[in-house]
Amino acid sequence: MSQENVTPDLARERSKATFDVENLAEFMIGGRDRLKRKRFLQNIAIQDPFFKKQKSWSFCSVEEQYDMGLSKSIYIQKKLQEMGITDMQEAFYYRECAAAHENSPLGLHYAMFLPTINKQATPEQKKKWLPLAENYKMIGTYAQTELGHGTFIRGLETTATYDPKTKEFILDSPTLTSKKYWPGCLGKTSNHCVVMAQLYTQGKSHGPHMFMVQIRSMEDHSVLPGIEVGVIGNKFGYGTNDNGFLSFDKLRIPRENMLMRYSQVHEDGTYVKPQNAKLAYGSMVLIRSSIVSDAARGLAQACVISIRYSAVRRQTEAYPGGEEPQILDYQTQQYRLFPLLASAYSLQLAGKYVFNTYLEVNDQIEKGNLESMPELHALSAGLKAFSTYEASAGIEVCRICCGGHGYSQASGLPKIYVDVVPGCTYEGENTVMMLQTARYLMKCYSRAKQGQKLPGFVQYIGQNLNKKSCMSEEVALGCLVMAYEHRAARLVEAAAMRMQSLIQGGKKQHEAWNGSSVQLFWAAKAHCHLFCVKNFVDAIQAKSLSSKTVTVMKSVCQLYGVHGILENLGEFMQDGFFSGEQVGYLQRKMLALFENIRPNAVALVDAFDYPDMVLGSCLGRYDGQVYQALYDYAKSAPMNQTEIHSTYYKHLKPLINPETTSDAMQFAKL
Ligand SMILES: CCCCCCCCCCCCCCCCCCCCCC(=O)SCCNC(=O)CCNC(=O)[C@H](O)C(C)(C)COP(=O)(O)OP(=O)(O)OC[C@H]1O[C@@H](n2cnc3c(N)ncnc32)[C@H](O)[C@@H]1OP(=O)(O)O
Ligand SMILES: Cc1cc2nc3c(=O)[nH]c(=O)nc-3n(C[C@H](O)[C@H](O)[C@H](O)COP(=O)(O)OP(=O)(O)OC[C@H]3O[C@@H](n4cnc5c(N)ncnc54)[C@H](O)[C@@H]3O)c2cc1C
Numbered sequence: 085m086s087q088e089n090v091t092p093d094l095a096r097e098r099s100k101a102t103f104d105v106e107n108l109a110e111f112m113i114g115g116r117d118r119l120k121r122k123r124f125l126q127n128i129a130i131q132d133p134f135f136k137k138q139k140s141w142s143f144c145s146v147e148e149q150y151d152m153g154l155s156k157s158i159y160i161q162k163k164l165q166e167m168g169i170t171d172m173q174e175a176f177y178y179r180e181c182a183a184a185h186e187n188s189p190l191g192l193h194y195a196m197f198l199p200t201i202n203k204q205a206t207p208e209q210k211k212k213w214l215p216l217a218e219n220y221k222m223i224g225t226y227a228q229t230e231l232g233h234g235t236f237i238r239g240l241e242t243t244a245t246y247d248p249k250t251k252e253f254i255l256d257s258p259t260l261t262s263k264k265y266w267p268g269c270l271g272k273t274s275n276h277c278v279v280m281a282q283l284y285t286q287g288k289s290h291g292p293h294m295f296m297v298q299i300r301s302m303e304d305h306s307v308l309p310g311i312e313v314g315v316i317g318n319k320f321g322y323g324t325n326d327n328g329f330l331s332f333d334k335l336r337i338p339r340e341n342m343l344m345r346y347s348q349v350h351e352d353g354t355y356v357k358p359q360n361a362k363l364a365y366g367s368m369v370l371i372r373s374s375i376v377s378d379a380a381r382g383l384a385q386a387c388v389i390s391i392r393y394s395a396v397r398r399q400t401e402a403y404p405g406g407e408e409p410q411i412l413d414y415q416t417q418q419y420r421l422f423p424l425l426a427s428a429y430s431l432q433l434a435g436k437y438v439f440n441t442y443l444e445v446n447d448q449i450e451k452g453n454l455e456s457m458p459e460l461h462a463l464s465a466g467l468k469a470f471s472t473y474e475a476s477a478g479i480e481v482c483r484i485c486c487g488g489h490g491y492s493q494a495s496g497l498p499k500i501y502v503d504v505v506p507g508c509t510y511e512g513e514n515t516v517m518m519l520q521t522a523r524y525l526m527k528c529y530s531r532a533k534q535g536q537k538l539p540g541f542v543q544y545i546g547q548n549l550n551k552k553s554c555m556s557e558e559v560a561l562g563c564l565v566m567a568y569e570h571r572a573a574r575l576v577e578a579a580a581m582r583m584q585s586l587i588q589g590g591k592k593q594h595e596a597w598n599g600s601s602v603q604l605f606w607a608a609k610a611h612c613h614l615f616c617v618k619n620f621v622d623a624i625q626a627k628s629l630s631s632k633t634v635t636v637m638k639s640v641c642q643l644y645g646v647h648g649i650l651e652n653l654g655e656f657m658q659d660g661f662f663s664g665e666q667v668g669y670l671q672r673k674m675l676a677l678f679e680n681i682r683p684n685a686v687a688l689v690d691a692f693d694y695p696d697m698v699l700g701s702c703l704g705r706y707d708g709q710v711y712q713a714l715y716d717y718a719k720s721a722p723m724n725q726t727e728i729h730s731t732y733y734k735h736l737k738p739l740i741n742p743e744t745t746s747d748a749m750q751f752a753k754l
């Protein structure tokens with residue numbers, strides 16, 4: 085990044101760093117070559133006049149956002165083709181920069197539609213659809229959620245009834261609540277979609293299955309007969325995306341349009357069930373595994389913005405007549421921002437882990453070995469929830485830490501927030517996902533009680549709980565991990581005990597589950613938290629990190645662990661695991677870590693390596709020239725392009741000069 089024009093405050097911050105930013109940046113991205121490649125691809129976007137000439141997203145109406153989103157997405161696709169980029173990761177680097185936090189109207193096409201064809205279609209179906217979809221002749225999405233049901237997939241009401249006479253499925257939306265509602269890119273963009281519908285054949289229901297359905301003409305984009313489709317209207321964010329509704333009026337599609345890799349309906353209507361019904365949920369598992377990194381990136385970017393700005397912003401003379409300190413020197417500012425910085429690192433590392441696990445398990449599934457599906461489901465569901473909660477809450481804190489300017493779209497923070505926060509809902513509502521993880525933990529608990537060996541990341545379950553913490557004044561990483569293991573093991577056991585006692589007291593299984601679900605949620609959250617702490621501790625042992633970087637990252641990792649304990653003290657102290665004295669060690673350590681991290685704070689956010697174009701922020705600029713940027717942003721506002729705004733003639737003039745009148749005044753007189 086250019087060192088030109090960097091403010092003295094930021095230049096000094098960078099010169100104080102005790103480690104090599106490049107070393108950490110290379111580690112986080114996975115090596116020097118990848119970092120170079122990422123910068124190369126992002127620089128292409130940065131230099132491109134097409135992106136430079138775009139109107140600022142924040143000054144666009146929702147319809148303009150969609151228009152711009154589509155235009156950019158198509159341009160991006162063409163550029164990727166022109167550059168011969170087929171690797172998902174490389175395409176991501178380019179997209180991340182070219183249309184930062186502008187959810188693409190083609191996003192579901194490449195994130196869910198293509199992967200679903202790849203994973204759920206037969207070789208013949210792939211041969212037919214993939215070339216069309218890869219060349220954007222078929223543009224598709226994933227239509228599962230309905231007005232009445234999102235979470236409970238088995239409760240979906242859209243039906244696909246097989247008619248052996250014509251060898252067709254009849255797709256129908258029999259009720260208002262059966263209308264598909266929410267799918268991204270559906271309202272105006274897609275001409276096809278994968279539809280999740282209840283399969284009926286030979287008079288029997290077989291649960292949700294996937295069907296390829298054409299909804300618009302590939303010639304003129306007109307809506308096909310038997311189909312109603314539109315957008316759902318404005319949302320909290322996602323203006324660039326045409327989330328839509330869709331319903332079917334006894335629409336007939338060929339038998340071959342059922343995605344038949346794992347389950348089949350023969351010509352005569354005979355149903356062949358899959359090896360595991362949850363294979364049909366594979367696309368959701370893929371996206372959940374990707375969302376962890378997505379949320380982590382959002383939080384990391386918010387930290388870059390807020391920490392750089394806090395190093396530039398000065399406020400309140402420390403003593404009468406004294407210099408106004410950088411707001412980053414206020415301990416309370418550090419208390420809010422440094423743990424989030426630690427959390428951003430931890431979540432990025434967890435995101436890498438879960439995605440790699442996805443790739444490994446997916447490889448096994450391709451070979452017909454489904455053994456690790458439950459572990460992957462528990463890991464991806466829990467971490468998806470944990471990471472999106474942490475990131476969303478954290479981004480909002482970063483915004484508040486920027487004071488008034490944080491509330492301006494110029495900060496870039498609202499745009500990041502509205503892009504990240506729906507991750508708490510889509511791909512499985514977070515509480516529901518945590519409870520899926522809890523379900524797995526309960527099974528592990530009973531297996532542990534029967535003396536069975538558990539997989540690596542749940543081996544702590546069922547351990548002896550009559551222990552005391554080994555925590556001393558120095559706050560060793562090992563003692564931190566032990567504390568998190570103890571807390572998670574205790575909460576898993578407490579939830580299991582609660583379930584057991586409710587069942588013994590005469591409650592039915594589902595009543596006992598609901599009556600224990602708060603504790604089950606706590607257990608799952610503690611499990612995910614433990615995972616993040618342990619994974620962080622393991623990750624910083626990497627050989628590629630220099631000793632200076634390890635020293636700094638050890639402090640960041642310690643802060644992540646210490647702060648997490650202090651924020652959840654009740655759960656760590658309820659059984660007397662920590663003494664009051666040990667809590668004192670942790671509190672003192674946290675404050676010491678703030679001092680420790682302070683000189684490296686700017687370097688630590690620099691190491692995330694986000695160019696200004698990704699951040700889209702006047703406050704988080706690499707050069708720190710925030711005031712000029714804010715002023716330029718204000719001057720560029722459409723309302724500043726005329727001296728007198730048209731509303732003067734409509735509303736203000738009649739108020740000032742009673743001889744004229746306005747709509748509002750006429751109504752007021754009535
Ligand atoms: C970095 C590299 C780059 C490459 C990256 C490549 C990608 C490109 C980049 C992308 C970047 C990301 C950016 C984001 C952009 C996204 C845009 C927004 C997209 C939003 C799309 C959507 O929003 S799309 C709709 C999603 N809508 C749900 O998400 C519904 C949740 N609802 C359920 O998911 C089920 O409803 C629920 C609750 C499980 C119960 O399912 P159910 O009722 O059928 O089952 P039961 O409860 O009876 O459970 C019976 C047993 O099945 C077990 N089990 C259940 N699921 C299982 C599973 N999946 N695997 C294994 N096992 C499973 C369970 O744990 C039980 O196990 P057990 O019996 O042993 O205890
Ligand atoms: C921006 C965005 C994009 C989306 N894109 C798509 C898409 O492309 N395709 C698609 O098919 N869908 C999409 N969705 C829909 C999304 O997947 C669902 O909204 C999501 O799965 C949650 O389901 P729900 O809306 O039914 O929530 P509900 O289940 O109604 O949740 C409401 C509340 O009820 C609670 N609750 C529900 N069930 C339980 C339970 N069993 N135990 C405890 N608490 C429970 C939840 O915790 C939550 O607090 C999108 C949604 C959004 C916001």
